Amino acid sequence: MQEDYYEILGVARDASAETIKKAFRKLALEFHPDRNQGDKESEEKFKKINEAYQILSDDQKRRMYDRYGKEGISGAYGGAGGGGFDFGSIFGDFFEQAFGGGGRSRPSDPYGIDTELAVTLEFKEALEGVHKEIKYKIKKPCPTCDATGSKDKKKHTCSACGGTGRVAVRRGYMSFIQSCSECGGTGEIVKDRCKDCGGKGFTEEDVSLKFDIPAGIDDGQRVRLSGKGNVSKTGEIGDLYVIVRVKEDSHFLRDGDDLYIEVPVFFTQAILGENIEVPTPRGKAELKLKVGTKDKQRFTIYGEGAPNIRTKKNGDLIVQVNVQTPKKLNEKQETLLRELQESFGSKGGDDEGILDKIKNFFK
Incomplete structure (x- = not known):
């Protein structure tokens, strides 16, 4: 099976020319024969890297490759790589572009057509x-x-x-x-x-x-x-x-087709497992929290992410809960919370309450 030029350079098929150049620079410096003398594996890797860059850095060759694969390149340009490989020539072209020189124009045109x-x-x-x-x-x-x-x-x-x-x-x-x-x-x-x-x-x-x-x-x-x-x-x-x-959004973060959002939830809502309203790219959605939801716990709303540019299928919306606790309490609220705290103490017998377990952990 033939190796894919994009995979060799480690870039996406829709990568920009600048991204391709940066990927080539990194790999070429790593596998150049002068840095790996006597290492046949590095030499072969370097040949493949340069062969891939020769094609993907040339707009016309890249267009042919995208449409017809290596066969299209071989037919139009008499082969992509092979015998008589010139390390200096190809690597020199790269350094000229990377450090201030201009890329070599085709003799027929003083500029690229793309x-x-x-x-x-x-x-x-x-x-x-x-x-x-x-x-x-x-x-x-x-x-x-x-x-x-x-x-x-x-x-x-x-x-x-x-x-x-x-x-x-x-x-x-x-x-x-x-x-x-x-x-x-x-x-x-x-x-x-x-x-x-x-x-x-x-x-x-x-x-x-x-x-x-x-x-x-x-x-x-x-x-x-x-x-x-x-x-x-x-x-x-x-x-x-x-x-x-x-541009970045003030609420959503994107990773591929999935979107991420952090929503504030009051601690009683998290404890009781209430329904909350969550913003989505298309409006709002209702999310049922689990009883005893923890801070930073994540939930998935399926199909509310970004659409895939090819399949048109939506990704998911990942909701991360940020549990909020009050900073100030009035007298009544404090009394109620203390009563609640005491209710989680020892129930008697061999079974420890939640509060007792926490206290005993530090003994």
Whole structure:
């Protein structure tokens, strides 16, 4: 059975690009061969980590992988990994991105065709779903310079890397091959920049878009809007990935599809096991306490949690009881409580009362 790239990096299938990069960084540092010399198992693990990152860090390859699995990657790109594995090249690309460099662009385009942005939702909006309008910019090839970035529509060989787009860099005891900072990894430079795009090779267009965010979406998840991304030189249109950020709620905490809430309960209600009213995301629900309910005891109200974004089935609401006791008593209340306390004393015979058991514990 083939290993899943998301499982190799330990991330969810809807993880953002930043989450994937952080996961790769942590694992790559742990299993890099220079840190585990002679350890074949670590070397194989490192190969798998890098193979997974190669695919999931590239928007187009990731899209193919999500749709068709490894077979889709093999068919479109001639295989994902295999012989001739270059530790320095891949690890160098990562360090360049992690420590201030720009990711290597594809020679055909000066930018990725997929793009992403973040939106912030109220807690209730995430649970119920919401219709949103966003404004963002998309990149399109500059028509003036035919996306070359050059006034004369020509590019010249980069002298820093000799046209390879790669340079050797040494950091401490490790050597890396990384993208050339002069040409951005393309191996070509512009001598006379296009006035319309400033040498970038693309222009930006303001876009307004309305779309639906499904009920049950959680913080950090992404919504993919097909065909709403950047436009390539060949006319291919990428996707827009909307990363959702959800504000915290003053009452509920969320863990997956389950919600948690703490409710105050007067001590007599807890002792007697009364019915209490509990707030839910959809209104209110009645909860029957057990006789002698303890502080911090939990109860479950089934089906009152967050809806699962795929199955649409609701999770549960976990209610934690916070037993409240009075800080001040009037004379009548104190008398009644003392009578109650005495009633829990010894009943006579061999059977100890609750109060006697507590007293005897400390003898």
